Amino acid sequence: MSERISRRKLFGLGAAGVAAAGAGVIALRAGEEEHAPTAAHVAAAGGAVPFYGEHQAGIITPAQDRLHFVSFDVITDKKAELDELMQEWTAAAARMTQGKEAGTFGAVGGLPEAPPDDTGEALGLPASGLTLTVGFGASLFDDRFGLASRRPAALAPLPKFPGDALLPEISGGDICVQACAHDPQVAVHAVRNLARIGFGRVSVRWSQLGFGRTSSTSRAQATPRNLMGFKDGTNNLKLEDEALLAEQLWVAPGDGQDWMTGGSYLVTRKIRMMVETWDRAPLDEQQQIFGRDKGEGAPLGRKAEFDPLDFAAKDATGQPLIKADAHVRLAHPSNNGNAHLLRRGYNYVDGSDGLGRLDAGLFFMAYQRDPRRQFVPVQLSLARNDALNEYIKHVSSGLFACPGGVRDAGDYWGRALLT
Amino acid sequence: MSERISRRKLFGLGAAGVAAAGAGVIALRAGEEEHAPTAAHVAAAGGAVPFYGEHQAGIITPAQDRLHFVSFDVITDKKAELDELMQEWTAAAARMTQGKEAGTFGAVGGLPEAPPDDTGEALGLPASGLTLTVGFGASLFDDRFGLASRRPAALAPLPKFPGDALLPEISGGDICVQACAHDPQVAVHAVRNLARIGFGRVSVRWSQLGFGRTSSTSRAQATPRNLMGFKDGTNNLKLEDEALLAEQLWVAPGDGQDWMTGGSYLVTRKIRMMVETWDRAPLDEQQQIFGRDKGEGAPLGRKAEFDPLDFAAKDATGQPLIKADAHVRLAHPSNNGNAHLLRRGYNYVDGSDGLGRLDAGLFFMAYQRDPRRQFVPVQLSLARNDALNEYIKHVSSGLFACPGGVRDAGDYWGRALLT
Helix, strand or coil, rough: CCCCCHHHHHCCCCCCHHCCHHHHHCCCCHHHHHHHCCHHHHHHCCCCCCCCCCCCCCCCCCCCCEEEEEEEEEEECCCHHHHHHHHHHHHHHHHHCCCCCCCCCCCCCCCCCCCCCCCCCCCCCCCCCEEEEEEEEEEHHHCCCCCCCHHHHHHHCCCCCCCCCEEEEECCCCCEEEECCCCCCHHHHHHHHHHCCCCEEEEEEEEEEEECCCCCCCCCCCCCCCCCCCEECCCCCCCCCCCHHHHHHHCCCCCCHHHHHHCEEEEEEEEEEEHHCCCCCCCCHHHHHHHEECCCCCEEEEEECCCCCCCCEEEECCCEEECCCCEEEEECHHCCCCCCCCCCCCEEEEEEECCCCCCEEEEEEECCCCCCCCCHHHHEEEEEEECHHHHCCCCCCCCECCCCCCCCCCCCCCHHHCC | CCCCCCCHHHHHHHHHHHCCHHHHCCCCCHHHHCCCHHHHHHHHCCCCCCCCCCCCCCCCCCCCCCCEECCCCEEECCCCHHHHHHHHHHHHHHHCCCCCCCCCCCCCCCCCCCCCCCCCCCCCCCCCEEEEEEEEHHHHHHHCCCCCHHHHHHHHCCCCCCCCCCCCCCCCCCEEEEECCCCHHHHHHHHHHHHHHCCCCEEEEEEEECCCCCCCCCCCCCCEEEECCEEECCCCCCCCCCHHHHHCCCCCCCCCCCCHCEECCCCCCCEEECCCHHCCCHHHHHHHHHCCCCCCCCCCCCCCCCCCCCCCEECHHHHHECCCCHHHHCCCCHEEEEEEECCCCCCEEEEEEECCCCCHHHHEEEEEECCCCCCHHHHHHHHHHHHHHEEEEEEEEEEEECCCCCCCCCCCCCCHHCC
């Protein structure tokens, strides 16, 4: 059987896609998925984000609403099998991000006596802005694949921060894939098919679903709220900050390992929030802790969300309007050697914890040029002094080197590293 | 401080709402939330579903895309406190389903020295079709509140089904709330605020998030797919089936306990899918197991999804086209004394299981007039013979009596039971 049908051609804009977008979906015309999508396409619920490019998609792509993040352990010790897997994954990712099935047969086709080359649950759904972004953990650079000499210095293990309560079984991993989409079923489908393709070569180490993106990565997006009810990421690095992106986000030639040029380092932290305790804290205390007001998101003493932060401002009694241990002060670039992060986190609720509490919080993700000069000093400052620490606990941590983009159909994830 | 601002008036249609619906959101005009929404409103991403009525919303309401289901244990033994809680919950639910904050102060207001009367994470988001549906478990009718004589016979414990692998810590519970919305942040916000309001009187026993509704409850909705990749719920009971709803869904006067008139019984089953094993099963085997083809969802031997099922049809060799142990045959009303269910389940992924597999499946929910004549015989038939059993495991179970609707602002959840 040849490639008889593409997902979208066969099914049009299906049920779940329509429902996800309410009544306002802009249906794509037949065949439209063949062309490079414009920004307007991507903004539409069904839009596809280009897969090929200088940088991987899913970093400065305007943050989609839903996340399925997965970390794999490599279980083969043959470098050739790892290399082959990356080629197979890249081909599947190039297809799935464009709204097609993972495999080439179409409509769960293939030989009836063989397993389908797509699991099927995204049939009929549009591309939904899906991006798939790959990263390599420090453990991949051990002695299994002869990659020790290719390990970037910036991939140095994160220090143990005060208060860390990390669970190793949901931390680290050899390879991560960040799947972001406007429809969770599309993100889940992508991760699940990569896991299926990787059978016998990789094993799922941990995975995390998220919703309600907690940062904007474009000035065209309004600032969303975290599960403490505050706007989050007002001063995030954004795709419009071109000079800052070059300085703070993308790995440049000469930074170290050439294979990372055009890439970025991803730090993940699963931050459990003690929401029940937080919900009993007075509004005033909550606002002092963040240094912003809860409704509008304005710096304390100011009116509007994007009013500049003035850390020298004092109240009538001479006390700083934004306290010394306020989150916004400790995290600010001006207090961390001008370290910016491109944050791309998501809220999560993983059910309840068996002790009568919701298991909820923030799955923090931040991209940067060098964690040693960016995430590490910021987090050290926060972990030591942040008034918020009473209400949060870091339970998972990851650090991944995400290489530059896949240039074309002849290229693949990790080629520059593995060959 | 009085009720100065409603959530939507203050913020308009906020960031996450816009993003959730892609570029196609139909913004509501200022003040529009004051009027009863039309069907077109509800279909729009921001629409509000009416809270008051003969039946609870969230049962025949066209299935929204996202779920946060929660089961509470009551931890007070004072009936008056339980009664008071239900009044407080009802008032908050009436507000939140209309896109307002849980409390009456607005924009996380109130006294600065007091905790906010809303947790804030849904500020700026539209109502998003939120429905909140309450149900009472059999355990509420023990000797704590003097309700033993009010327990409906239809709330009899479900039998132990062959193959059940139920975990008590994520089963049962005194009171459930089903929160459905088009935006998971809105559903999570609602559950979280009910838990906050219930502090000291109820404790979260378990909770479950879901996405990608796996059944339609209206003929206006296309049939979505479960995580086995098959269309699910093609022949579901739907809101247009008025005679069947009266016969099969709603509790009628004379059915038993008067307080349940206009209500319905909800069965929940968390059904873990062994997706990695399933993904290695041949397409033909998958289709034989369901009795439908995977791409289109047509009964085997037919062309289109809604073609009638013909269980007598045979292939050229004289074998039944739909096998004796096919899921669709065993579950069909014609093989279960005409028992229909209104299914309203959701797909779930709860990360991974620590054994290299995704923890994924179906959170099955079904409403019905009497589980003894509906869910129980259907599930006995499936549990004994369904070819699908090789790939699934029931890990959680719940049965809840969901009373009729809250009639007006003077009524509240459970009033007819508790007074």
